Amino acid sequence: MRLISKFLMATAVVITGMSVASAQDAKPAMEISGNVAAPLQLTATDLQGMVRSSVSIPNRSGDGIRRYEGVALWRLLDSVGVSTEKLNAKDIAKRYLTVRGADGFEVVFSLAELGRAYAEDEVILADRMDGQPLPASRGSFQIIVPGDLRPTRNCYQVIALTVHETNKGQ
Numbered sequence: 331m332r333l334i335s336k337f338l339m340a341t342a343v344v345i346t347g348m349s350v351a352s353a354q355d356a357k358p359a360m361e362i363s364g365n366v367a368a369p370l371q372l373t374a375t376d377l378q379g380m381v382r383s384s385v386s387i388p389n390r391s392g393d394g395i396r397r398y399e400g401v402a403l404w405r406l407l408d409s410v411g412v413s414t415e416k417l418n419a420k421d422i423a424k425r426y427l428t429v430r431g432a433d434g435f436e437v438v439f440s441l442a443e444l445g446r447a448y449a450e451d452e453v454i455l456a457d458r459m460d461g462q463p464l465p466a467s468r469g470s471f472q473i474i475v476p477g478d479l480r481p482t483r484n485c486y487q488v489i490a491l492t493v494h495e496t497n498k499g500q
């Protein structure tokens with residue numbers, strides 16, 4: 331009896347793992363929407379076809395470096411008509427981007443800190459780590475913020491980017 335239930339549990343784990351993998355491959359993986367010219371759905375394949383950036387950051391244990399590869403957030407913003415180079419100072423200053431993970435985790439970036447001409451480092455939406463797809467637990471996409479000293483904003487399992495604008499002031 332105990333053996334059978336162990337077997338069933340192992341089978342369930344395998345089946346769950348397979349359905350997660352195939353769902354990631356098939357469905358449009360993430361959406362960029364909100365205060366944009368037109369919302370855009372991007373698949374992993376779409377992302378691979380865009381201009382790529384890479385960033386290297388220390389690993390959690392601090393004894394090595396991880397190299398992440400993906401697309402800079404300013405380029406993704408460009409692709410929905412939110413150009414951090416064309417926006418005037420007033421407009422860039424009051425806009426912000428939220429990133430949402432499949433577990434509901436949310437992260438905020440001001441547009442200025444993502445802007446091509448504003449920020450020293452590029453924040454990227456990564457889809458590869460050390461030359462491999464991201465580990466399954468991270469989903470298809472993970473934000474990587476090279477300048478942050480803690481990895482809190484490195485949101486994984488990213489499903490949505492949303493552009494907002496503060497509604498107070500001018």
Ligand SMILES: Nc1nc2c(c(=O)[nH]1)N[C@H]1C(S)=C(S)[C@@H](COP(=O)(O)O)O[C@H]1N2
Nearest residue numbers: 390431432433435481482483484485486487
């Ligand atoms: N989707 C999602 N991303 C997340 C989190 C989370 O809870 N959900 N936690 C953040 C925090 S607080 C940390 S410290 C790192 C942890 O990443 P690690 O487990 O790879 O070290 O992921 C960040 N990204």
Ligand SMILES: [Mo]
Nearest residue numbers: 480481482483
């Ligand atoms: Mo954390």
